[in-house]
Amino acid sequence: MSRVVVLGAGIAGHTAVAYLRRWLGRDDTVTVISPRPDYNWVPSNIWVGVGLMKPDKVTFPLAPIYERKGIEFVQAAATQLHPEGDAQDSTPYVVAASDDGKVHRVPYDFLINATGPALRFDKTEGLGPEGHSLSVCLPDHAAEASRALDEEVERMKRGERRKFLVGVGHGTCTCEGAAFEYIVNLEFELRHRGVRDKADITWITNEYELGDFGMGGMQLKHGGYVTPSSIFNASLFAERGIDWITRAHVEKVEPDRVQYETLDGAKAEQEFDFAMLLPPFSGVGLTAVDAHGADITDKVFAPNGFMRVDADYSGKPYEEWKASDWPRTYQSPVYPNLFAAGIAFAPPHAISVPRKSPNGTVIAPAPPRTGMPSATIAKAVAASVTDMVRGGEGPTHTASMAEMGASCVASAGANPFTGTAAAMTVFPIVPDWDEYPETGRDIKRTFGEIGLAGHWIKILLHHMFLYKARLRPGWRLIPE
Amino acid sequence: MDHDQAMYATKPTRRTVFMRxxxxxxxxxxxxxxxxxxxxxxxxxxxxxx
Known part of the structure; x- marks a missing residue:
């Protein structure tokens, strides 16, 4: 009998738990530790943020599903790992704290860290729902953004002109794709509500060029040319009358404006009435101690709080990195029974070129690893852990982001007949310059197009993935 | 809309927009x-x- 514990019940954690329960024997226990009671299909939060969905359409309670499947659920936030146990008992365990102050000590034989990101609104003064900007990272944040949007629309209907600012709130943010989806949906919704002519909409980003998305952009075959994604992104904005500010680090968010610095060192400000700015991410702040109580956090986690796995963290210059530096098994190099999945693992380096302003400010997107790669990694980790529970000596399954592709459908307006979405695929996610010397990626498998078909796919994915996450009959036939 | 940004951006033809x-x-x-x-x-x- 083995005890497998998964930290987090987001896309990665929930996927890992579902497969572990299916593959492991009934004598083995599977336990989830997560601070939130609900599952959230995060990609659809943008529709909540423009008022097209209520939060309960993108969330559902986890406890009944876990009870039905025989999965233990501890609603608490993991705080500390004890991978060697303690002086009295060498059984590894994790410490977690509930909202009511109760402290849980949960022993494990194998642990998968799928804690996702901490939303670091604190990195920029005035950023976030507690400050002066909105967010769509959580369903509650998105609902608040929707209410604020309704108020703006009412003002515009009364004849007022309003300024909208959407993008990222720090020079090191990732997930630009989510903010991109939000701005084009916002623009579509303002048109739909008949007030577009009263709105000035501006995109602000830390990307060097539009369409970078933390992946160094994409090269797409189109019209006899291999064209960078920046061209398509700029076209999409120009067509919709959206202005853009690139290479920007937001320093401060005030009630009606942001102060920002650009890569050339210049300082500027941008006024707004409505700002939706995503925060930078870090690890959730887990610590680790050894059997004697000594702090070993630095051994297990990188300085940004994400977990070290089987990647090359030697810190070699950006120009020297290779696709093979990226992790394949997600096993901790220190503790063989410890794995990470999804956003929780520490990337070995940036994919987009890291850049600094003359003032030393880092202005470069961090690598994305949300959605499809998160779930694929989680499945591979669950498969390896299952084999190790059954006696395997090491990880048996791999899911390198340098060997997998990703599909992304970015909604650009939600309507079954007039809506559109940008359907994109990249292969591989992390460019492999040895395999594909010209563009870093397989040009046949990297494509993008905008159309109504993309919107239908987005709707299909919303329902399919929520069905899968509810672990309803046949859930495993739906791919990650 | 910033005139320079729009001026230098690729824009779809009416046919492309229709086909979408x-x-x-x-x-x-x-x-x-x-x-x-x-x-x-x-x-x-x-x-x-x-």
């Missing part, structure tokens, strides 16, 4: 994009199969 929501064409594209994505998913799952 032209139902017969979009039904065909729906099938094509799905096939492309399924092939990509299969490729990415090679290391996860049990």
């Amino acid at each position: 929501t032209f139902l017969p064409w979009q039904m065909w594209r729906f099938a094509v994009i799905n096939v492309k994505m399924i092939e990509l998913i299969r490729r990415g799952h090679r290391g996860t199969k049990r």
Whole structure:
């Protein structure tokens, strides 16, 4: 009998738990530790943020599903790992704290860290729902953004002109794709509500060029040319009358404006009435101690709080990195029974070129690893852990982001007949310059197009993935 | 809208915009994009199969 514990019940954690329960024997226990009671299909939060969905359409309670499947659920936030146990008992365990102050000590034989990101609104003064900007990272944040949007629309209907600012709130943010989806949906919704002519909409980003998305952009075959994604992104904005500010680090968010610095060192400000700015991410702040109580956090986690796995963290210059530096098994190099999945693992380096302003400010997107790669990694980790529970000596399954592709459908307006979405695929996610010397990626498998078909796919994915996450009959036939 | 930004951006022709929501064409594209994505998913799952 083995005890497998998964930290987090987001896309990665929930996927890992579902497969572990299916593959492991009934004598083995599977336990989830997560601070939130609900599952959230995060990609659809943008529709909540423009008022097209209520939060309960993108969330559902986890406890009944876990009870039905025989999965233990501890609603608490993991705080500390004890991978060697303690002086009295060498059984590894994790410490977690509930909202009511109760402290849980949960022993494990194998642990998968799928804690996702901490939303670091604190990195920029005035950023976030507690400050002066909105967010769509959580369903509650998105609902608040929707209410604020309704108020703006009412003002515009009364004849007022309003300024909208959407993008990222720090020079090191990732997930630009989510903010991109939000701005084009916002623009579509303002048109739909008949007030577009009263709105000035501006995109602000830390990307060097539009369409970078933390992946160094994409090269797409189109019209006899291999064209960078920046061209398509700029076209999409120009067509919709959206202005853009690139290479920007937001320093401060005030009630009606942001102060920002650009890569050339210049300082500027941008006024707004409505700002939706995503925060930078870090690890959730887990610590680790050894059997004697000594702090070993630095051994297990990188300085940004994400977990070290089987990647090359030697810190070699950006120009020297290779696709093979990226992790394949997600096993901790220190503790063989410890794995990470999804956003929780520490990337070995940036994919987009890291850049600094003359003032030393880092202005470069961090690598994305949300959605499809998160779930694929989680499945591979669950498969390896299952084999190790059954006696395997090491990880048996791999899911390198340098060997997998990703599909992304970015909604650009939600309507079954007039809506559109940008359907994109990249292969591989992390460019492999040895395999594909010209563009870093397989040009046949990297494509993008905008159309109504993309919107239908987005709707299909919303329902399919929520069905899968509810672990309803046949859930495993739906791919990650 | 910033005039310089719009001036130097590629813009779609009326035909391109029309085709984006032209139902017969979009039904065909729906099938094509799905096939492309399924092939990509299969490729990415090679290391996860049990």
